[in-house]
Structures are given as structure tokens and as C-alpha cells.
Amino acid sequence: MIPDKVPQEDVYHAPQDLVKGAHVPNFEKYKELYLKSIQSPEEFWGDIAKDFFWKTKHTGKFLDYNFDVTKGNIYIQCMEGATTNICYNALDWNIHQRNLGDKVAFYWEGNEPGDELKVTYRELLHQVCKFANVLKSVGVRKGDRVSIYMPMVVELVVAMLACARIGAVHSIVFAGFSAESLFERIMDSQCSLLITADGFYRGDKLISLKLIADDALQRCRDKGVPVEKCIMLKHLSKEQPDSPAASPSPPAKRPCPDLQVPWNPEVDLCWHTLVDGASEECEPEWCASEDPLFILYTSGSTGKPKGVLHTVSGYMLYAATTFKLVFDYQPDDVYWCTADIGWITGHSYITYGPLTNGATSVLFEGLPTYPDMSRMWEIVDKYQVTKFYTAPTAIRLLMKYGSAPVQKFRRDSLKVLGTVGEPINPEAWQWYYSVVGEKKCPVVDTFWQTETGGHVLTPLPAATPMKPGSATFPFFGVVPAILNESGEELEGPSEGYLVFKQPWPGIMRTVYGNHQRFEATYFQKFPGYYVTGDGCRRDQDGYFWITGRIDDMLNVSGHLLSTAEVESALVEHPAVSEAAVVGRPHPVKGESLYCFVTLIDGVAYSTTLETELKQQVREKIGAIATPDYMQNAPGLPKTRSGKIMRRVLRKIARNERDLGDVSTLADSSVIDQLFNNRCPTAV
Numbered sequence: 001m002i003p004d005k006v007p008q009e010d011v012y013h014a015p016q017d018l019v020k021g022a023h024v025p026n027f028e029k030y031k032e033l034y035l036k037s038i039q040s041p042e043e044f045w046g047d048i049a050k051d052f053f054w055k056t057k058h059t060g061k062f063l064d065y066n067f068d069v070t071k072g073n074i075y076i077q078c079m080e081g082a083t084t085n086i087c088y089n090a091l092d093w094n095i096h097q098r099n100l101g102d103k104v105a106f107y108w109e110g111n112e113p114g115d116e117l118k119v120t121y122r123e124l125l126h127q128v129c130k131f132a133n134v135l136k137s138v139g140v141r142k143g144d145r146v147s148i149y150m151p152m153v154v155e156l157v158v159a160m161l162a163c164a165r166i167g168a169v170h171s172i173v174f175a176g177f178s179a180e181s182l183f184e185r186i187m188d189s190q191c192s193l194l195i196t197a198d199g200f201y202r203g204d205k206l207i208s209l210k211l212i213a214d215d216a217l218q219r220c221r222d223k224g225v226p227v228e229k230c231i232m233l234k235h236l237s238k239e240q241p242d243s244p245a246a247s248p249s250p251p252a253k254r255p256c257p258d259l260q261v262p263w264n265p266e267v268d269l270c271w272h273t274l275v276d277g278a279s280e281e282c283e284p285e286w287c288a289s290e291d292p293l294f295i296l297y298t299s300g301s302t303g304k305p306k307g308v309l310h311t312v313s314g315y316m317l318y319a320a321t322t323f324k325l326v327f328d329y330q331p332d333d334v335y336w337c338t339a340d341i342g343w344i345t346g347h348s349y350i351t352y353g354p355l356t357n358g359a360t361s362v363l364f365e366g367l368p369t370y371p372d373m374s375r376m377w378e379i380v381d382k383y384q385v386t387k388f389y390t391a392p393t394a395i396r397l398l399m400k401y402g403s404a405p406v407q408k409f410r411r412d413s414l415k416v417l418g419t420v421g422e423p424i425n426p427e428a429w430q431w432y433y434s435v436v437g438e439k440k441c442p443v444v445d446t447f448w449q450t451e452t453g454g455h456v457l458t459p460l461p462a463a464t465p466m467k468p469g470s471a472t473f474p475f476f477g478v479v480p481a482i483l484n485e486s487g488e489e490l491e492g493p494s495e496g497y498l499v500f501k502q503p504w505p506g507i508m509r510t511v512y513g514n515h516q517r518f519e520a521t522y523f524q525k526f527p528g529y530y531v532t533g534d535g536c537r538r539d540q541d542g543y544f545w546i547t548g549r550i551d552d553m554l555n556v557s558g559h560l561l562s563t564a565e566v567e568s569a570l571v572e573h574p575a576v577s578e579a580a581v582v583g584r585p586h587p588v589k590g591e592s593l594y595c596f597v598t599l600i601d602g603v604a605y606s607t608t609l610e611t612e613l614k615q616q617v618r619e620k621i622g623a624i625a626t627p628d629y630m631q632n633a634p635g636l637p638k639t640r641s642g643k644i645m646r647r648v649l650r651k652i653a654r655n656e657r658d659l660g661d662v663s664t665l666a667d668s669s670v671i672d673q674l675f676n677n678r679c680p681t682a683v
């Protein structure tokens, strides 16, 4: 499985000073630990678990599971009998056991340069306890679901940890999602409470978040399923809707006269008023290992997002261990992950992984390009960041502006660079490695998914010789395989479906409210395996290379979107009878959306309609799903059985005339028409 030897030439090695003192200092050590993690998981994870607080110890097997649908229901159970609390481990345990009360947990850097705030572990614990008491006071109990729709502020971390403290299940919805998407997620998770903020700035753009949240809540009411309460944080407004209480975050420096903050006294509660009188003490709820911790929605190929459910103990161990080893975390590190907490990367590698390790992190509200192209490097310099984690799309975006904005600031504090979200093209890898890291920092290309909870294929910075563009080898406890279309495991250099043969502690446990969908999506195609939905190649040295999605999923700027989701947003427009969406390579975003729309008889295609359709997709899903290209398609290429041939549409979107075998096409005359109607901007 893991090669005996890895090449020493034409690969990149970590510098000696990083190797010294690294948790996993060389490939031999990685192999030894990997074998132990597979052969004696009880011992491997048992040693790790000793660093955590358990109210009661586990009694059953470390991992008990069924991965084979033909043998019964799929289940994964970790550390049966143990009780703990992840918030207690992240805060109280670090403060009392490791004496980290005065250590900075977060340097918060706002959208506007100069908006900043420092929070220590002790301060964070106090804020979390107060808010946990607030949650209890509004009736939230263990097991209840709470939706959180907030910008990147410290209070977002406070809200999620407060839920975890009382055993409530958070469901964070990325603040770039539309009212419709928020509504859909609230309904699916049956939340009784929504936590939001008045608004925030994204670069120059003001987002009236409460306005969008209210729209979502109205849709719930219209469906006859009202959400009882909505707690709103005042992040931007100095005018307090119902009280003059002070905000823990400094008010934004930028005036915001256009901010709209509707207020419904029947439902709305002010964060600050509630927190003001709350106690700083809150005994954690001791949760069983398999109690739910959070739900996070991810795109599904049928269009309806799936509520990926993670549970307490396994997720905690996995997020903490991957963070520690993949970034080779050291106590004096200043770590910065640029993701949004609304995605899994933020859950595992801004909140839970760093905090359970007692790390100091930067929490950034703004954009890499605002107010200028140097912002990221200015922040790296300002806080002397040592470990930096971002997405290939951000690297490609900044690459376009050359090395000057990077070199304006010192980056000699940096030790490890990471990427996540999509395959990184070797050119972007080289730029990241050479220009940003000045050839002194290993680049950890971490492959994982919302479903996997943490990194599953990844280099360890001091141990794994790197190849640009390869996520290299499995993390501890993870057993990958490559299957062909008939489900046979391929050996040696090969390409096919990436699957995993057994669970690791951090794998998702179910799709919230729909276990059958969980089994059908991940376990049906190849019984006995978890199917990632990604293609993968293994080279002659045993390195894994992710080749991209092989299902109807698109990866736009590191965010997964399903073609079905975008298509259904388009056909809801009265002028559209049918739509087909495919990906087209994009130099910055990785992939962009190319939409083919068939209009109902008698409606003429126009640029006004095109703008309306793009707007419709934004409203239904959010700005990340805005189509880049759209074209009129009076006919779509279909098989005789009526299936749209997306393969052909992908070629048309790319303007590639060699269509391969089109003998199954029912009406070949549509092809010329589609080429003639191509979107003129898609050159």
C-alpha cells in the first residue's frame, strides 16, 4: 500500500530546520505509524485519546462498523461508552490542564485594515459560557438543531462552541448563500433557532444579512413551519434596535448608512442584550461519542443538498490529529486558514482542530484582494504567521498580479503552506512554493471532503517528499483504493474511482434525516467501499493524484455545486423549458458554469433574459453559483432514451470540435446549431 521507498530526486523535501523537532520527521516514521494505525487502531488512537478529557472512558471497540451494504445497514461507531465534550476539550482543558488561559486563541482581522481584535482562551471560554446560557434561556436543549448564518467574526466561533457545549447540533450556512438556500437548510434540519448578524462588508460590498435571513424565515412561515427565535448580532450597526449594549467586536470602521436591519419583536432577539446578563459559568453537557455534533450541508447530485452529520468523539480526535500532524503544529505557531467557517475547512481547521490543540490562529473576515492584492501577505507579516492554509483558486487569482504584491511584505515567518478544495495545477503549486514560500516551506496538498471530516490524502510536511499537484499518501487510519468500472481494485500505476476500504474516526455517520440516501450515495455503487466521487491516478512511485469529480458535480473556486441544482434553478424561470449545465475550465476558479437553456415556444432569447436567468440562479443558490456563460439551446443533444449527453455539451462549451462517438445521438442536427449559438464570450 505505502511504497517501501519514495523517490529522492525530482521531488521536493522539507528544509532541515523543519525536520528537526517535527512530529513525524521522515518517511520511515510515517510508514511505521501508518502501519500501526491500520493494524492496531485501538492502540494508535488510544495513545492519541490520552491527551483529551473523557468524562467516562470507552468500553467497546475503538471502531465498530459495517461498510458493506450487502451485509446490512451501514454504520460507523467510534469509542462506544465514552462521554466527553468537544468545547470542554477546546477551552477548559487547555486552560486548566495546559495553562493556556492567557494564550491568544484568535487574532481577528476585519474586512477593513485596522479593524482588529484579540481573544485569549479564557476570554473565549467566558463568551462561550455566557452564550451557552443564552441558548438554554431561549429553550435550546441537547440534540436541538441551531442554524447559524453569520460572517467571519469571533461570535461565529462563540455560537458554534456554545452549541457544542450544551450538546445542541449546529448547522452553519455559509453567509454567501441566498435566502432560498438558507430556507431549504433550515427546513431540512428542523431548527428551532437561527443565529445571524445585522450585516457585513465583503470588500466594498455591503451585505444586509438580517434582511436575507428574514426572507428565509418568512419562507419557513409560509410553509407553516416557523422558526421560533432569531438571535441577531450587531456587527455593523451602531444604532441598536432594542438596547445600547456594547458589542464584543469593535464596530466596523466603515460607515454603513445603507444597512437594512428589519426587526420583528415577536421573533428577534438581540445578542448583546441576552449576553449582558448571562453567567460566565456553564457546566458542559457530557455527550456520548456518537451524539451528533454538527450538520453541514453539501451539494448532492440530485440537486437537494445533503446534511452531512458528524459526531462528537471521532470527529474531535480526527480534526485535532490531522491539524497537529499535517501542519506539524508547534506551540509557538501562528496559524492562518483563509477558508470561511461556513465550509468544512473552517469547521475542522479554524475552529475544532486548532482550538483542541491550543493553537493561536488568525480569523480573517475580508477578501484576499481588498483593499489591494497584498492583503494576505500584509496579514502574514503583521501576525508573523507560521502555517498558512488556502485554496488553489486564491493562489491562481493572486498569481495573475505577479510577485510584486507578495514581495512587498516579509514572509520569513512562514514554515508550512497548505492547499485544499480542488486539484492544484503544478504551475500554481510552483508559484506558491517559490514566490510565497521562497522555496523554504513544504506545500501540503490536502485532499478531503465535507464527508471525511478531515484530511484523508495528504503529505506530512517533514516526512513526505512532495510532487507538485499530488496529494501523495493516506493519512493515518485511511485505506484508499482505486477501482475500475467493474469495481475491481487496481494495483500499481492505474487510474479509476477513488474509494476507501474502511472508516477512520472522522468520517461522516449519516445524511441527516435520510440514512438511506447516505448508503445510496456513498456505498451502493461498489459494495464494501466508501466512494468519494473523485477520480484518481496512482503513479509509478505510488503517489495519488486526484483527477477531479466523476459525478455530476462541479468544483467552482473550491466549492462543490451540482449541475442538477443549477439546472433546477434555471427551469424555475417561466421562460425556460429545459436546461443543462456543464463545467468549463477557468483559469482562476478551476471550473466555471456553462449553461445551455431551451426556451418555451414563442419566447425569444435576449440579453435581458440572460441577465434575469443569472440573477435567478444567484437568488436561488447564491453568488458562488452565478453562471459565467449561457447560451440559447433550441435543442439539446440526447440519446434515444432521452438522456442528455453532457459529454457532448462539455465539448461544445470548450469549443472542441472532436466529439468522439456520437452514434447514440437521437438527432445530430442539434450539434451544428449548438456550435453556432455558442456564448460569444467563451472564446
Ligand code: WTA
Binding pocket: 298, 343, 344, 345, 419, 420, 421, 422, 423, 424, 445, 446, 447, 448, 449, 450, 451, 471, 532, 533, 534, 546, 548, 549, 555, 558, 559, 560
Ligand atoms: C475536491 C473540501 C483535489 C474533491 C475540503 C472533493 C480536492 C471535494 C482537494 C470536496 C485536493 C478537495 N485535491 N481535489 N487537495 N481537496 N478537493 O466537501 O473533488 O467542499 O471531493 O470539502 O473537493 O469538497 P468539500
